[in-house]
Amino acid sequence: MTTTSGEFALLDETWSSVTPPAARRMLIAAAAAFSVRGYHATTTRDIAAQAGMSPAAVYIHYRSKEELLFHISRIGHATSLSVLTGVSEVDPVARLAAAVRAFASWHAEYHTTARVVQYELSALTPEHLAEVVELRRRIEAAVRDMVSDGVRAGAFDVPDVRGATLAVLSLCIDVARWYQPAGRRTPAEIGDLYADLVLRMVGATT
Amino acid sequence: MTTTSGEFALLDETWSSVTPPAARRMLIAAAAAFSVRGYHATTTRDIAAQAGMSPAAVYIHYRSKEELLFHISRIGHATSLSVLTGVSEVDPVARLAAAVRAFASWHAEYHTTARVVQYELSALTPEHLAEVVELRRRIEAAVRDMVSDGVRAGAFDVPDVRGATLAVLSLCIDVARWYQPAGRRTPAEIGDLYADLVLRMVGATT
DNA sequence: CTCCATACTAAGCGGTTGCTTAGGTCTAAG
């Protein structure tokens, strides 16, 4: 089973909810710049130039550079949560495998957004961080529930549910750090590889 | 088997090779600041203040802020490589377990240094980056050799050696991102957990 | 045509950045 392009059909519209179009272009430009250079090394002039506008145009749709980051982070977190929980499988083994496959390959395919999501949390204001942390808590809970369900069904052999959850999430998240589009593996292949490795980690009955 | 404090005896002197003492204090202050705020968000005034000196003192021992980062990154990479390859076990299963235990717990115990090592590569000059990338190549090769040795000895069941190597390294490295000293697990416990999970991933004969 | 709201830019302000310069302070040898 491989990741189909259809699995990401909804995600091609990651930013589709952002209007007006100029605000969306600015967000996408900011996400690209933050991903490559990092939030603090990116200037508002960089973002504006990438969006093909003047430096002042940033402040028509956003109050500050940090608010730009917050919107990227919030939409990115919400999208990755829906990818993780959007799997249709009901059998615990197949369900965890499908969720890991989707979540890991999302971090590869959308590594630009994923890097901002995972590595720029400390640049958010306390209020914005709190909102994003709540989404992260729900992501962790979703994985923990899938692991617990498999243990309860007798399909997994896991001595430490919290520890296994931590490792599964960590493994998938770190894809955003090392993935390169020109690299050896496609996002779909990474998803398949990681689904297999995770089933081994949780001792899934084969 | 737990990680003993003796395992890190040599590492308590991570910066011992840096002289004179004032240059060492400056390096340690920079590592702490880069780790918390990130390289670009850290000012040379921050570093100097943390070291208890004036802003100009930075430039007595280092040519630039980037050179400070380079020294931290180089020493950090070299130390983590020696932690990984310094294990004494010869049996493939015990050897990989010991290496993962040491490598993962190092990323927790020395997460301050490890964060600079893993997340500030893009701030290095091309020349300095090349030197560090060579050390990273040797780290990856060390893990790959351990996995290959186990496969060759018939002790591991790994369909994709490169993929498993990638996942093992990725898992350990990401500890630096999520670890918190006030958290639920000690570095030694993380090492033990990860050694077990990695042996499951490579299908080690039990 | 006028009127007005929206979307944008040119110019620039106050503050901060990495880094430099000129000079002061200490220790130890002569």
Place this chain on the structure above:
DNA sequence: CTTAGACCTAAGCAACCGCTTAGTATGGAG
């Protein structure tokens, strides 16, 4: 005491930062 040299600081420079202000172009309603 003088001198040399290592080590450090006070002050500040040019460049750049996030963000603001004042004003322009555009297009639809009356």
